[in-house]
Amino acid sequence: xxxxxxPRHSAVLTVSRVIEETDDARSLVFDVPDDxxxxxxxxxxxxxxxxxPSDRTGSVARCYSLASxxxxxxELKVTxxxxxxxxxxxxxxxxxxxxxxMEVLPPSGVFSPHDLDQDFLPWAAGSGITxxxxxxKSVLVAGAGRVGLIYANRDECSVIFGTELLSLAxxxxxxxxxxxxxxxxxxxxxxxAMAAIASxxxxxxxxxxxxxxxxxxxxxxxxxxxxxxAQIHREVFTSxxxxxxxxxPAAASVTEAADADAVDVEVLLDGDTHRLRWPRDRNLxxxxxxxxxxxxYSCREGQCGSCAATVVExxxxxxxxxxxxxxxxxxxxxxxxxxxxxxxxxxxxx
Numbered sequence: 001x002x003x004x005x006x007p008r009h010s011a012v013l014t015v016s017r018v019i020e021e022t023d024d025a026r027s028l029v030f031d032v033p034d035d036x037x038x039x040x041x042x043x044x045x046x047x048x049x050x051x052x053p054s055d056r057t058g059s060v061a062r063c064y065s066l067a068s069x070x071x072x073x074x075e076l077k078v079t080x081x082x083x084x085x086x087x088x089x090x091x092x093x094x095x096x097x098x099x100x101x102m103e104v105l106p107p108s109g110v111f112s113p114h115d116l117d118q119d120f121l122p123w124a125a126g127s128g129i130t131x132x133x134x135x136x137k138s139v140l141v142a143g144a145g146r147v148g149l150i151y152a153n154r155d156e157c158s159v160i161f162g163t164e165l166l167s168l169a170x171x172x173x174x175x176x177x178x179x180x181x182x183x184x185x186x187x188x189x190x191x192x193a194m195a196a197i198a199s200x201x202x203x204x205x206x207x208x209x210x211x212x213x214x215x216x217x218x219x220x221x222x223x224x225x226x227x228x229x230a231q232i233h234r235e236v237f238t239s240x241x242x243x244x245x246x247x248x249p250a251a252a253s254v255t256e257a258a259d260a261d262a263v264d265v266e267v268l269l270d271g272d273t274h275r276l277r278w279p280r281d282r283n284l285x286x287x288x289x290x291x292x293x294x295x296x297y298s299c300r301e302g303q304c305g306s307c308a309a310t311v312v313e314x315x316x317x318x319x320x321x322x323x324x325x326x327x328x329x330x331x332x333x334x335x336x337x338x339x340x341x342x343x344x345x346x347x348x349x350x
Contacts, residue, residue, distance in 0.1 A: 015031075047065040047109045060088060061105075064079070110324065119205070125209075126152075131207075140172050147176050148176075150179045190221075191220040198224075208232070244298045263280065268349040284316075308334070311348055
């Protein structure tokens with residue numbers, strides 16, 4: 001259950017099923033109460049942040065991609081694979097059973113296609129198949145695009161969703177091709193090999209998810225195959241330094257000197273317009289929280305994208321913005337937990 005420190009935007013979900021996918025991976029299926037469905041609507045490729053108990057710190061927050069599709073599944077499903085010395089993944093694999101309750105933040109992330117009708121070339125390794133599966137199912141059911149999936153694993157026993165992928169390939173033979181890359185047979189994925197595969201599927205949007213060495217090899221292969229950077233999308237996960245399930249401390253009141261150096265900002269959120277003073281030394285999420293506005297956020301570290309908004313007037317600067325694509329930044333998308341104003345006034349739309 002939520003604690004006294006829990007943020008207003010978390011919710012408690014019940015685990016309806018636990019699916020053993022492989023020897024070291026399992027899926028947790030969550031039942032979403034009717035009164036929470038609006039907040040838990042999501043886009044293919046997004047993730048959930050789970051609150052996991054810890055004897056040392058009370059709890060830790062871990063992010064896991066959704067393998068379910070908003071176009072095919074009535075429940076939310078995340079898939080967890082054990083990692084060496086990974087506290088969160090091992091705890092979830094060892095302790096969670098059907099009927100358990102977990103505190104969860106609403107879906108977040110920007111690893112999601114804007115157009116399901118385009119052709120895709122997704123690349124996954126290991127549990128990186130999780131958000132790719134969400135995207136793949138969404139394209140096949142709700143879009144018109146073709147999908148050529150390249151899926152790398154250690155061996156055949158490590159393949160997650162193998163039966164489901166086989167079924168989908170049989171159901172959509174003209175639109176889905178699945179290429180398995182097994183390390184025991186083909187060695188580690190190499191840049192030349194990835195380039196050779198990419199050259200067979202020109203003009204497709206590549207979505208890449210998996211361990212960093214795999215993603216590096218794929219991205220280098222795509223560059224070697226002269227794939228435009230705008231067609232390459234890479235999932236970026238980093239360990240959260242803080243705990244987003246605990247509200248940030250209340251910001252100190254704005255001094256007269258700080259207010260004199262503040263700018264006027266107009267924020268459009270959920271159909272409401274808020275007019276605020278934005279001190280230049282604070283990020284916008286802090287300012288909105290101080291004003292009592294229920295701003296969407298999760299990690300507060302520039303790593304999840306849940307606080308992303310578009311600057312429609314004025315200019316801001318950001319610190320961390322690794323998860324945003326260059327074209328998104330060019331269109332005015334910013335992470336408001338990192339944004340500080342450069343001009344006066346500023347208008348922002350969530």
